[in-house]
Amino acid sequence: MILDLDKFITKEKPFWDELSQLLLLNSENPGRRPSLDEARRFHYLYQRTGADLVKLKTFAGEAETVRFLENLIARAYSQLHETGGEAIPFHPLQWLTQTFPRTFRRHWLAFVLSIGTFCIGGAFGATALSLNYELKADFIPAQFSHLNEKPSKRVAREEKQDFDAFQGRHTFSSQLMTHNTKVTIMTMVTGFFWGVFTLILLFYNGTLIGVVMFDYISDGQSVFLTAWLLPHGSFELPAIFIGGQAGLIIARTMFGWGTNLKLRQRFSRIRDDLLTLITGAAVMLIWAGIVESFLSQYHSAQFYPWKIGFGAIQLIGLILFLTLAGRRAKPNGHAA
Amino acid sequence: MLGETTSLEVRTPEGVSFSVPIASPFSRCLALAVDFAVVMALTLLISQVIGIFQSSVSEIPLIGPILSDFGAGATILLQFLVFTFYGMATEWLWSGQTVGKRLFRLRVIDERGLALGAKQIVIRNLFRLLDILPSTFYLIGGLSCLLTTRCQRVGDIAAGTLVIREITPRAPEFEEVLLSGENSFSSRPLLEARLRQKTSPEEARIALDAVSRRHEFDPESRLTLFSRIASHFREVAEFPDEVTEGLSDEQYVRNVVDTLFRRAKV
Numbered sequence: 001m002i003l004d005l006d007k008f009i010t011k012e013k014p015f016w017d018e019l020s021q022l023l024l025l026n027s028e029n030p031g032r033r034p035s036l037d038e039a040r041r042f043h044y045l046y047q048r049t050g051a052d053l054v055k056l057k058t059f060a061g062e063a064e065t066v067r068f069l070e071n072l073i074a075r076a077y078s079q080l081h082e083t084g085g086e087a088i089p090f091h092p093l094q095w096l097t098q099t100f101p102r103t104f105r106r107h108w109l110a111f112v113l114s115i116g117t118f119c120i121g122g123a124f125g126a127t128a129l130s131l132n133y134e135l136k137a138d139f140i141p142a143q144f145s146h147l148n149e150k151p152s153k154r155v156a157r158e159e160k161q162d163f164d165a166f167q168g169r170h171t172f173s174s175q176l177m178t179h180n181t182k183v184t185i186m187t188m189v190t191g192f193f194w195g196v197f198t199l200i201l202l203f204y205n206g207t208l209i210g211v212v213m214f215d216y217i218s219d220g221q222s223v224f225l226t227a228w229l230l231p232h233g234s235f236e237l238p239a240i241f242i243g244g245q246a247g248l249i250i251a252r253t254m255f256g257w258g259t260n261l262k263l264r265q266r267f268s269r270i271r272d273d274l275l276t277l278i279t280g281a282a283v284m285l286i287w288a289g290i291v292e293s294f295l296s297q298y299h300s301a302q303f304y305p306w307k308i309g310f311g312a313i314q315l316i317g318l319i320l321f322l323t324l325a326g327r328r329a330k331p332n333g334h335a336a
Numbered sequence: 337m338l339g340e341t342t343s344l345e346v347r348t349p350e351g352v353s354f355s356v357p358i359a360s361p362f363s364r365c366l367a368l369a370v371d372f373a374v375v376m377a378l379t380l381l382i383s384q385v386i387g388i389f390q391s392s393v394s395e396i397p398l399i400g401p402i403l404s405d406f407g408a409g410a411t412i413l414l415q416f417l418v419f420t421f422y423g424m425a426t427e428w429l430w431s432g433q434t435v436g437k438r439l440f441r442l443r444v445i446d447e448r449g450l451a452l453g454a455k456q457i458v459i460r461n462l463f464r465l466l467d468i469l470p471s472t473f474y475l476i477g478g479l480s481c482l483l484t485t486r487c488q489r490v491g492d493i494a495a496g497t498l499v500i501r502e503i504t505p506r507a508p509e510f511e512e513v514l515l516s517g518e519n520s521f522s523s524r525p526l527l528e529a530r531l532r533q534k535t536s537p538e539e540a541r542i543a544l545d546a547v548s549r550r551h552e553f554d555p556e557s558r559l560t561l562f563s564r565i566a567s568h569f570r571e572v573a574e575f576p577d578e579v580t581e582g583l584s585d586e587q588y589v590r591n592v593v594d595t596l597f598r599r600a601k602v
Contacts, residue, residue: 005544027431050352056351064548070354077348077453089496109450170409178416182465189466192490240576250494264447271455278462335433 009065010191012052016072023075033307046076098326100280103273104242105323107249117199119204127177128207128215131189139211141319147212151189151219158299173293180285185271188250188278195251202244209237232292238318241282246277284318340483342499356449359499360440361481367436369473374435375422379415386411402586410437423461428454441502447486448496454497463491481561519594520579540596543569547593550586562586 022042026032034042053069104111128135183205190197216225253266260335261269295307300309390407394400426434432444432452444452444460467477467489477489486498521528536547547564552560566585569592580588 047350050348050350053352053354067503073348073352073354074346074356074449077346077354077449078445081450170406171412172409174409174412174416178412181416185462185465189463189490189494192466192494254515263493264496267494271459271495275455275458 008052008055012048013165014071015045015048016052017074019049019076023072026079027075043080043294044075046073046080049073049076053316073332085299095276096283100276101322101325104245107245107273107277110252111241111245113248114198114202114241116295117202117244118206118227118241119205122210122213123206124203125207125210127210129211129214129223130218131277136211136215139207141208142264144208151216151221151224155221155224155299159301170293172297177286177289178287181238181282184240184281184285185242185278187240188246188274190252191247191250194254195248197246198247202240205240223304223308224299226258226311227307228296228299231314232288232296232311234311234315234318235284235291236288238322239281239288242281242284244275246274246334247272247279249277302332340561342445342487343485344500345448354449356445357501357503358487359501361478361487363440363442363501364481364487364499365478367434367442369441370436370439371422371434375418378422379420382414382418383411388412402553403591420461425458427457427461432457437499442499443502444492444497444499445518446496447488447492447498454495458489458499460495463489463494466490511523519591520583521575521591521595524575524579527573527575531569531592531595534572535569535592535596539568539572540593543589543593544597547590562589566592 017278019042026034049069049072053066053073054067054071059062062123125139129139137148171222183201187201190201213225216222231254249270254263256266259266295310298307343357345353345355346472347353354482360368367419386407394401394408423434423471427444430438432441437443444457446452446456464477468474469476477491480489486492486495488498492498521531543565546561550562553561562585566588569589583591
């Protein structure tokens with residue numbers, strides 16, 4: 001059978017024009033919510049045009065009209081079908097207190113691997129410095145050159161300085177937040193290369209911390225070091241580990257162990273978790289940046305116990321939050 | 337990929353198949369250059385506006401230096417936010433388009449042909465930090481585009497998205513395809529019926545395509561193509577000389593198409 005093209009087009013063209021108008025209206029007003037009747041009409045027009053396209057392709061195949069109808073169907077299809085199923089309203093508090101810690105715990109092994117790699121890097125840095133102190137300058141990158149100063153000298157100088165609560169703090173805080181956020185995102189996204197660069201970044205950052213810690217501890221500045229790093233480090237370092245955790249989740253997805261799903265399907269399964277983890281890490285980094293600028297850099301010996309106490313409480317709170325928050329209670333009252 | 341622009345083939349649950357042309361790496365580069373210029377302009381604007389604010393408050397006693405430092409901090413933060421969220425915000429607002437993509441008629445869509453989700457937008461833009469490496473040369477993203485069949489950068493693969501060329505074809509001029517004047521074959525209704533009976537849908541489609549796309553061929557190819565199609569149809573149904581006299585091969589094929597597709601004409 002060959003289609004009577006003339007009659008067919010004359011009959012169907014008004015429906016195609018109507019669908020085209022609706023598509024134009026929707027694309028010009030992305031937030032527009034059509035009425036139920038309009039949505040039904042839109043669906044009817046989509047189905048009718050789809051059927052027309054099939055008929056044309058099968059029985060006539062006039063190229064220009066087929067291209068025109070394909071375009072209409074492609075646009076209507078993308079507007080009719082959702083990508084992620086039913087949209088769930090976002091509740092920030094519920095996300096923070098339930099979704100984030102649950103997601104964190106679901107991938108605890110990746111977190112352990114992340115923190116483990118960092119610690120191995122730290123041990124490497126400390127060992128290397130203990131064997132050859134001259135290596136210190138090689139380990140410390142240019143942007144942290146102030147750390148090349150002998151710790152006891154720096155402590156003596158810092159403790160004498162008057163603290164100006166605001167001068168330069170906003171700039172410093174912004175620099176820290178943006179830098180640490182970039183590092184965390186980078187630790188995550190480099191997981192795409194089968195996790196190799198995620199592990200390298202974690203190891204490298206661990207090495208730096210290891211060198212600095214060994215340097216200060218061996219110079220007898222453990223209290224200063226703890227008071228300096230703990231208030232912000234109790235949030236900053238876990239945030240970077242979480243970035244590493246997300247990177248290792250991506251790495252596992254790239255390998256595709258234990259599944260025969262395609263890469264596209266594997267990624268669609270972890271997308272929500274990645275977003276949750278990286279957003280959680282970003283929130284932690286914002287807080288860490290504020291603390292580092294306005295508290296950590298305040299080096300007065302009389303406040304060391306307060307700073308250490310503050311940092312310790314934060315760290316314990318964070319550990320409890322990540323391990324306990326969002327657990328569902330079982331019917332018998334035990335935690336799930 | 338390497339110089340080849342492919343298309344996304346989609347089969348809907350209703351059984352309808354359609355294809356969407358995928359954007360070439362070159363057009364994506366152009367769109368990216370525009371977006372880069374927009375981001376640069378925005379960051380420059382931010383630093384200029386805050387610079388004016390800083391110079392106007394710096395002389396205020398006590399709080400002047402604090403406000404000035406606040407301005408410097410805000411500049412760093414806002415520039416970071418513009419760099420990170422420009423793509424996310426515009427793609428969310430304009431359903432998968434940035435300023436550059438709008439200009440070059442490109443759009444990000446889900447790789448199954450569906451609308452773009454907010455999570456996909458965030459993921460593909462976060463991965464931009466990886467795609468732009470080394471430095472800001474976009475080598476990783478560029479190589480990925482060239483090596484994947486759907487021209488996807490790393491962010492697209494992770495987010496399950498791809499960039500397509502937007503085509504809004506004009507409604508076809510159907511009158512152009514079918515004859516407006518007299519078809520000399522119509523004087524031989526029995527032969528016309530024979531032609532219709534013996535022609536398969538595939539043969540009819542070839543003839544129709546040739547007629548509708550005749551202006552796209554260069555003259556030599558056009559002559560060759562219509563000569564071959566006409567000689568094929570001359571074997572299917574042989575019309576007498578008085579009907580075909582003076583008809584060029586192209587006109588012959590147009591008569592065939594008119595006979596095949598304008599059956600209801602009385």
